[in-house]
Amino acid sequence: MLSQKDNEMICRVGAGTPGGALMRRFWHPVCTSAQLPHPDCAPLRVRLLGENYVAFRDSAGSVGFLEELCMHRGASLALGRVEEGGIRCLYHGWKFSVSGDVMETPNHADPRYAARLKAPSFPVREAGGIVWAYVGPKELLPAFSRYAFMDVEPSHRVVLRVNVACNYLQLVEGGEDSSHVGVLHTNMARPGWKENEFTPNPDVVNPAALASNDLEPALKIEDTPFGFQYVALRKTADSQVRNARVVPFIVPYGRVIPAPAFLFTVLEVPEDDTHTSTYIVVHGDAPVTEAKIIELLGLNDPEYYDRKNCTFTASWADSFGQNRELMKENWSGLRGVEVEDATIGLSQGPLYDRSREHLVPADQAVVRVRRVLLESIKRVMENQQPPALGLDLRGVSACDRQLDEGAAWQDLLPSHRQTVAA
Template identity: 80%
Template sequence: MLSQQDNELLCRVGPGTPGGAMMRRFWHPVCTSAQLPEPDCPPLRVRLLGEDYVAFRDSSGRVGLLEELCMHRGASLALGRVEEGGIRCLYHGWKFSATGAVMETPNHADPKYTARMKAPAFPVREEGGIVWAYVGPKELEPAFSRYAFMDVEPEHRVVLRINVSCNYLQLVEGGEDSSHVGVLHTNMARPGWKDNAFTRNPDVVNPAALASNDLEPALKIEDTAFGFHYVALRKTDTPRVQNARVVPFIVPYGRIIPAPAYQFTVLEVPADDTHTSTFLVIHGKEPVNEERIIELLGLNDPMYYNRKTCTFTASWTNSFGQDRAYMKESWTGLRGVEVEDAAIGLSQGPLYDRSREHLVPADQAVTRVRRVMLEAVRRAGEGGPLRALGLDLRGVSACDADLEEGSAWQDLLPSHRETPLA
């Protein structure tokens, strides 16, 4: 269990909160590049860490992130005109560049006035099909952290965004919980379960396709420069050989999940205390078929997902689309990895009270997430160094492999010990 006080520390991310101060030390995804598809396209409202912004792509293709409300009289710039190298407020025509420079003030056409004014604007990077921004103190801006998926060709990468109406930590903990994979994702993880027989799922794209029927994995955990990584060791039919599934946790909300053909990088970005934007990047050595991924995740059904708004649409009003008749064949009565994960996170409520839970040894990675994050909140409050901050993360990965008895699981991903400071 987690005390209510510590739960509040980790879950509250708005301005003025200890958790929010820690979060504001990092670069964050704010939207996908596809959400701003071309120069002068419609602007996009962005909710991040309990505050509102507007993102836009100017006439040259550069992306800017400003506070949503115009510095003049507070009208939303998300209604504005994106044209001629900037974004123009509809109310009085004030126009701003991607860097916040005041370009025009039609109702006070004094060039000296515009020259000394500047709208609140934030550093932006566009990498790996994602627009990233830093919204913390200027004097503490860290180096930008690169992930492996940023270095592959665009056709070898698919980037998705799924907006879910619950606290980010519920989704983070679900992702770091290896024992749930063989249960919640039973149909994909353990085909043949209805006949009490294990048949390995041959789908090389599916991250829930387990190599073992063992539902009680033994966990071993090790702290790292980026947070921690752990191995879930499952029994196999081969003597003296275990299945080893290694997953990292990257402060403050990242993880990488292995599939035979691809790596699934997942970033659970807090929009506010009760809303999260899940950024999911699938990449590998071969081209990635977006429609195949969408189907695998269960997001091809509009009952679950609005592809235009990136919103997970299932809720208690329709029991998350659960089909009770389908449960004769499906463990959950749901369809798709992401649908199952999001439904469980939402079922815990907007912000889960962890003081009421009862943990078991299989929850060790979940408790380590909390410990590492509480450490990050404390260090941020003291002005100390934070794990993962400014690191080059291209060497951070995940794997699912056989491990002979007596072998070191850390040797499966030696780069985790070598991740350098930027």
């Protein structure tokens, strides 16, 4: 269990909160590149860490990230015109560049006045099909961290955003909980479960395709420069070999999940205390299509996912579309990895009270997530640098392999011990 005080400290991310101070030290995904598809396209209203912003792509293709409300009289720039190298407020026509320069003030056309002003703007990077921004203290701007998926061919990568109406930590903890994979995702993880027979799932793209039927994995955990890594060790038919599934936690909310032939990098970005933007990036050595990933995740049904607004739409109004009749053959009565994960996160409520839970050894990685975040918050409050900040994360990965008895599981991913500054 976690005390209510500590729970609040980790979960609350608004301005002026300890958790918000930690979050504001990092670069964050703020939208996918596809959400700003071409120069001078419609701007995008973005909620991040309890505050509102506007993202836009100017006439040259550069992306800007500004406070949402116009510095003149507070009208939303998300309603503005994107044209001629900037974004123009509808109210009085004030126009701003991607760097916040005031380009025009039509109702006070004195260029000396405009030259003295600058709209609140924030550093932006575009990489790996994602637009990233930094909204923390300017004097503490960290190096931009690169991930492995940023270096692959676009045809070998799929980037999705899924907005879920619950606190980010509920989704982070689900992703770091290896024991849930063989239960919640039973139909994909353990085909043949109805007949008490384990048949490996042949889908090389599916991250829930387990190589073992063991539902009580033994966990081992090691701290790393980026947070920690853990291994879930599952029994196999050979008593001298165990299946080793290694997953990292990247402060403040990242993880990499292994599929047989691909990797899923997942970033649970807090919009505010009760809303999260989940970014799922699938990459590998072979081409992969968005249609395949959308179907695998169960998001090809509009009952669950509004692709235009990137929103997970299922709710308690229809019990998340759960089919009780289907549960005779389908464990959850739901369909798709993300549908099952998002539904469980939402079922815990907007912000889960962890002081009431009862933990078991299989929850060790979940406990370590909380401890690392609390320690990271403490470091920021003491003006120290938190883990993962400014690191080159291209060597952070995951794997699901066989491990001989007595072999060191850390040797499966030696790069995790060699993570260095970007």
